[in-house]
Amino acid sequence: MAINVTIKKEVKVKEAAKFMKVAKKAGLKIKLPCDGKGKCGKCKVKFIGGNAPEATKNELKTLKREEIDQGIRLACETVIESDSEVEIL
Numbered sequence: 001m002a003i004n005v006t007i008k009k010e011v012k013v014k015e016a017a018k019f020m021k022v023a024k025k026a027g028l029k030i031k032l033p034c035d036g037k038g039k040c041g042k043c044k045v046k047f048i049g050g051n052a053p054e055a056t057k058n059e060l061k062t063l064k065r066e067e068i069d070q071g072i073r074l075a076c077e078t079v080i081e082s083d084s085e086v087e088i089l
């Protein structure tokens with residue numbers, strides 16, 4: 001039986017920052033199969049609190065419209081612009 005554990009860590013940044021920079025500051029390691037080029041879609045994160053930033057060109061190409069509408073973005077592309085709660089999928 002699988003056991004799911006959620007560990008939350010709050011990270012403060014002074015200004016808008018790339019998600020990967022924030023994740024690194026939080027000590028999180030996220031796999032980037034396409035080296036963060038926004039093409040594989042394997043680094044999905046979901047904004048569950050706050051507003052998801054506008055989707056980038058690569059996110060519009062790589063993600064489905066429904067995913068974007070649900071607040072899903074690519075960790076390698078997205079930028080944290082305001083107070084946010086983000087789940088790594």
Ligand code: FES
Binds near residue numbers: 031033039042062076
């Ligand atoms: S690492 Fe491939 S889309 Fe982000």
